[in-house]
Amino acid sequence: MSPEQWTRSETDGTTGPPAATAAKPTREQVIAGLRATSEGGADLVQLLTPEGQRVEHPDFDLDISTAQLRDLYRDMVLVRRADREGNALQRQGQLGIWVPLLGQEAAQIGAGRALQPQDMAFPSYREHGIAWCRGIDPTEILGIFRGTDHGSWDPIDKRFHLYTIVIGNQCLNATGYAMGQRFEGKVGDQGGEATMVFFGDGATSQGDVHEAMAWSAVYDAPVVFFCQNNQWAISEPVERQTRVPLYQRASGYGFPGIRVDGNDVLASLAVSRWALDECRHGNGPVLIEAFTYRMDAHTTSDDPTRYRLADEHEAWKLKDPIERLRVHLVRDQGVEQDFFDGVDAEADELAARFRDFCFNIPEPPPERMFSEVYAEETPQLAAQRESYLQYLAGFADEAMAGGVR
Template sequence: MSPERWTRPGDETDTATGPPAATAAKPTREQVIAGLRATSEGGADLVQLLSPEGQRVEHPAFDIDLTDAELRDLYRDMVLVRRADREGNALQRQGQLGIWVPLLGQEAAQIGAGRALRSQDMAFPSYREHGVAWCRGIDPTDLLGIFRGTDHGSWDPIAAGFHLYTIVIGNQCLNAAGYAMGQRFDGKVGDADGEATMAFFGDGATSQGDVHEAMVWAAVYDSPVVFFCQNNQWAISEPLERQTRVPIYQRAAGYGFPGIRVDGNDVLASLAVSRWALDECRQGNGPVLIEAYTYRMDAHTTSDDPSRYRLSDEMEAWKLKDPIERLKAHLLRDRIADEDFVRSIDAEADELAARFRDFCFNMPEPPPERIFSEVYAEETPQLAGQREDYLRYLAGFADETLAGGVR
């Protein structure tokens, strides 16, 4: 069942006029925090299809019907992505990577949104979307060069429908809005087979001007872009209440397009809401803002120490809402999968981890001339001269055998 069509400001037929409503009293800080930190056990504003205990629940507007095989595939996606993420974290601690950005706890939000994308769609990630990359066919080993410092991404963004990682906070939203404007200008929206774009960012990025500007442009041009905010409660060391005084999804009304909050630890709800939002964009009814209400279970990056700014009690409470355990409980309770299936996925995860580690340890160092070969499609004389000068300079540091065998 599809939700009712959202009505844009100015589309209403009611022309009744009257004095404006009385201005509400300014909320206290406690009221602001209480409103922002709504629990994920329910609430009229939260779309949820799977309870934290793994029980299937219905939603009047966003229900979804998946086969047993599709449910098992979602579980496999989340388990494998988490295992690759944990290996990336360990490799950084061992000095093999310069940094790693964990996604622990956000697997359901990313896999749900990633599996909602179609082949003709385009996704714009930040630097934590390892799960979305997986859904777009990017092998986890392709991410290693970014964090080892050997490349900026080794996949073709157009072929994969997945842009390179964006390190500048929020900048990918501007890129996504511009790309989506092009989709509309080129007539690639307007029916069920149209194109759509999805931009991924965190709650902290909503304080960036780039995100605001992207939403302004997207709204003005009815761009087919879904802004997918993973609200993991912490912008590095700053809590959500330092970012906004209203729930993030409610900000969409200020730009003139719909916003919706989904349980980001519920992969079924994330998939259902993302499908609806992308379909809205394909039909020409975009943009849409999705707030995936989730939690970052690890550090912001491996250079961060979350124990300095958040309490362990908060972490323990969110562990009970673990997205993988939630779906696992549902699969086992409803006999959609058995323990043999769970063990087989764990074994597959072990194989992926071993391949991931082996690839990292054996990554070749790129030659220095590559910084010149990857600049232009056709080399210019000036660039060729710069390359020769640089290589000649480097050659001056080469080891030479001196008299007496001393180097």
């Protein structure tokens, strides 16, 4: 054995051969460790079972009223209805693409309702539920997918950044913002601000995410990394992304990691509240892995039947986040049918307004693409605009010459 293969004892400084290591896990063992079940377990925080039964957790208690439970149910139903309309509108040719959130409502509404007004949120491109919680009407998202704008809300006013299409890039943006919160003294013993950033399991394979976690750990940035592990990074399963559960990666950077049942809105709310409070008091960062499932395609340009089995999809239907809360409200909270009928009627109204808005979105003039690039126009940009407008005018001249008016 060469000297390089010997190790030094951490306790007495003596050297010796390395301790025996465990055998390398098989692929089946790796997959079993990654694919937890929603029945519970030591590493999965759950407060509401798939059958709608309220359970306790020693570390994450949640005192919540019936009225608050009804509000969470309403949030999830309305967000799902808007999402389904967006999907249908794309199929009808009204949108260029749509990114569904079906199945992930509990993870997003739970986390979104844990945010305080002073906190900042950074989404990827699927966070329609977080947008809803930050006071952004679903119609304000439509322009992104119709190609008429990059997002029509003010990120500072809503405390919700514009959607980020580049996979994982929002984690760097969020870390930089959270570092600013730290440097400006907006966190501490008395509380303050925090940042929350949302990404998927596939994004954890991007360098941006790891750089963000490294920087946030070094600077104690008050940022909650909220990973929605929906099991599929487009067409690749989670076991192609990691050998350990994603929440355990946090230990490599020196901060806490927690796995929560992402189909349980109560657990998502409780864990997110705790993590954000930790960050506001200067104890960040924190990684949350919301263990959930993408019930629809990655986007409307994807066909999930090509890479995942129908029985897996059917098994996750039994863990539906909305249905489990509905059962709990009826069985344990005594909520009457009138409430559910009212929410459904409100969802119908939202869907009609959503569709009408989409059909009537004004098409922006072609020069619009040049007016939103810089705060102050540059000579080069002005020249490009004029050149492009002249190019378009040439088509109008040709149409006129051909007798087309």
